[in-house]
Amino acid sequence: MTNRIQWVRQRLVSRGLMYSPAHGVWAITEKGIKRVAEADGQGPGPHPAPEFPDLVQLYEDYEEAFEQKLLQSLLDLTATEFERFSKELLRVYGFVDLQVTGRTGDGGIDGHGMLRVGLATMNVAFQCKRWQDKVGASEINAFRGAIQGEFEQGIFFTTSDFTKAAKELSIKKGAVPVILLNGKSIVKLMMEKQFGVRKRPLELYFEDVRSVLEDNQ
Known part of the structure; x- marks a missing residue:
């Protein structure tokens, strides 16, 4: 659990949403406050359309966290x-x-x-x-x-x-x-x-509405 919290905190710091004003002290940035307000529906003006996450970045983040989990599993062995x-x-x-x-x-x-x-x-x-x-x-x-x-x-x-x-x-x-x-x-x-790990294929959907119109002109 501690490793997971540290990983999430580091991700927030790298994205400019959190910073450390002193050793052992963590605070939210102006950018972070704005992000929280928008998430709570308190942001100014109309909300933009939701942004889809960068799948490549998500995969890299997951792989990094998964490798740490695997390494911890090895350390847990006798x-x-x-x-x-x-x-x-x-x-x-x-x-x-x-x-x-x-x-x-x-x-x-x-x-x-x-x-x-x-x-x-x-x-x-x-x-x-x-x-x-x-x-x-x-x-x-x-x-x-x-x-x-x-x-x-x-x-x-x-x-x-x-x-x-x-x-x-x-x-x-x-x-x-x-x-x-x-x-x-x-x-x-x-x-x-795939030794000591299992791989599961995922189905991903991508918007392609325009192709329907172009194919049926």
């Missing part, structure tokens, strides 16, 4: 659930023989599997961090050290993000490459494959 979720996401993208290790003291390897690339098969390990703080270079180094020599690639999942140093370290000459997937990337992959 650490074990996030590991299982990551395993199933890899399965959707063609990985096979996937297993969650469920062990401690394994150098940070939470699971592993295989991916066929052409005629070759690549052994891949993955690690999952259901964090809010950013993942740093030390975590990438530790993960790479655990998989070096046994796996050809690593995948690091996190619900948060990676520091600049961690991103620079993910691809290192002569070392096992580590693919970094932050919260936003995971959400994008979910939507791309």
